[in-house]
Amino acid sequence: MAAISQPEATPPVDAMVRDLARQARNASRALAVANTETKRAVLTRAAELLEGELAEGIVDANARDLAAAAENGLSEAMIDRLRLDRDRLAKVAAGVRQVAALPDPIGTTDDLRTLPNGLRVGRMRIPLGVIAIIYESRPNVTADAAALCIMSGNAVILRGGSEAFHSNRAIAVAFTRALADADLPEAGVTLVPTTDRAATTALIAQDAYVDLVIPRGGEGLIRFVTEHSRVPVIQHYKGVCHVYVDGDADLERAVAIAVNAKAQRPGVCNAMETLLVDRACAAEFLPRLAEAMGAAGVELRADEESRPLLPGSVAATAEDWDTEYLALVLSVRIVDGIDGAIAHVREHGSSHTESILTRDEAKAARWLREVDASLVLVNASTRFNDGFELGLGAEMGISTTKMHAYGPMGLEELCARKWIAHGDGQIRE
């Protein structure tokens, strides 16, 4: 031991993040008991600021990010995702108003019943507390996440990508100002005010103050967070989604669903990556599929058996079955009926979205029951695995692990349920 004791050196970023997290925890207590009208007023005011008073400042801040992006050689697609103009801001504001219009889950109770001893018990929805979200690129996530967390009574710590830093900061101001206008603590929405990467590591170590971390981005980010976090993490690694065309499918509809699942928006996690086809209908179905996919500009990678039936296809390799292309590429494999399809999905699926196309209700029921994915479909496109499409409103991300939430995370999934019991003197015998 040294003769004169020194306080342990704390890097300034660590100390700053800990302070922010502590303040967010305090703020979460006020948000947890805020009533529905107050939370709606905050979101309405934030939406107003986003397209009104603050719009010019946000567009200017975005211009700084765009200039840096061009300088750093970001792709056109990435620059486009980053861009904010008045039109896009109006859409962001509309999204915030949409969240404000959703039913408030906090304080709602279910499973109510009266026990034989007269104790009335039930479960009441409460906020989780403090939610940290770590995300890349698109600055609209800043507004979506802030709106969802405020409406569900949670405080949020936003850790956006460095390429959108100025945009994110300018958007966050709309929420902190709206919170202050409602006499709620500004720390309810906290943007980590640095691009220093050490801030991420510091954030996921704050298990005393942060209840949940949601990483949204590439697999590398998610693995890093999962491995280093002391806080529970909601994971979403990738979407290797399948459509299985059964021998009893309506083949015309099957072609339309397959094209939609693959090509309507190929760069997203709920797009189909592999099509499985029952041997029983392969000879009839695959040539029609090849024609439609060809017209949609999709490259086909086929297993040995299906290749002759798919003009213009190339040979699939073992790697293809585990690849999330996020592009106009589709792997195709012939399987032995529903058993073969279930076995393939079990081995190569990513617990994301799996669809069967069949007119046989027994097979449909078996698929729904036996296939393990956050959304399992019958006779519909995989593209429906999305909070808006499933009727939840906005989403905070999609969970592909089963703890706490499985699938799109809307307001309810940002809540816990506590037990409540109302008695008149009950004691335990």
Add this chain to the structure above:
Amino acid sequence: MAAISQPEATPPVDAMVRDLARQARNASRALAVANTETKRAVLTRAAELLEGELAEGIVDANARDLAAAAENGLSEAMIDRLRLDRDRLAKVAAGVRQVAALPDPIGTTDDLRTLPNGLRVGRMRIPLGVIAIIYESRPNVTADAAALCIMSGNAVILRGGSEAFHSNRAIAVAFTRALADADLPEAGVTLVPTTDRAATTALIAQDAYVDLVIPRGGEGLIRFVTEHSRVPVIQHYKGVCHVYVDGDADLERAVAIAVNAKAQRPGVCNAMETLLVDRACAAEFLPRLAEAMGAAGVELRADEESRPLLPGSVAATAEDWDTEYLALVLSVRIVDGIDGAIAHVREHGSSHTESILTRDEAKAARWLREVDASLVLVNASTRFNDGFELGLGAEMGISTTKMHAYGPMGLEELCARKWIAHGDGQIRE
């Protein structure tokens, strides 16, 4: 790099645990799709074996554990908890039959609705997969955990305390044999066949095969598991439970509830550790409390203001407010009404069980809404935070963290919910 490459040395315990976990994962697939009748038949058969054919072997195995416990100087209380005789085995079997009689959650759906596009969506309960439970002493946990996991379609890996090793192993045989009798894989119930402590560390590293870890035991065990686990952990650190006696309480009932909460079974987590009393009724209530607690053999540790009102009490120290006594000791503090009580619970509570005693419905409603604990009560004893008492049937433990489950974990809490959607050709526009 060495000239001749050597396979990396893997300690034999690590390799064994990984193998067991992989087999449990495979077994979980069969259990996930087993129907209700099959699962009930497994539990009924296991109960039959526990009190029939295997009873003598279990009692003999238990005798070895008891002999070792005596040799190792375990306390009488611990030895009693460890002891199994025919009577206790009959109770264990009855508990297994009780689980078999519970409604099967797997495959049940809720939140069913039809979206504007005609897609019928809902959420279906599915098993989590493989659950590891790490527990100390009482061998009946082996049967409870196995029964709950089988009924909820999960595979379970049991890691019991070394002091009950032979008893646990003998009990587990009832379940593996019952699984085999129903043509289900024996690995659905796996007891870690060693007392080597390295097995625990290896088990919580199996994130590829294990979905959830539930540690049940002292705070040290739980902290160790939380810090080292790569698998999500359900935590339950301790129960520092409060009863708040409001100025509007029925004081006669309040005395009865307080004595029940403290003294009916002081060694459990849902026993009261601190009583908070409204200044408004302290002078009237505390002398009556002192008399009743004295009669129940409870030592009182009082804050400065309440001490003169509590004959025979000693002075509480700052440490008392954070202590889980698990004994006939109670700390008492006078607070400024419900605000003071909520502030005390916020600072010293353990998110376990918090009860208000009042006849004022507005204060009751505020307590239910604002106090953060897995069970929040009005006018009832804290002792009701228990799966059986709340009508869940047996429980796998109590969660005091909000992720996934908060409160007693019964069959439903051992499930996840996946989204299901049934269409007739829906594609996304």
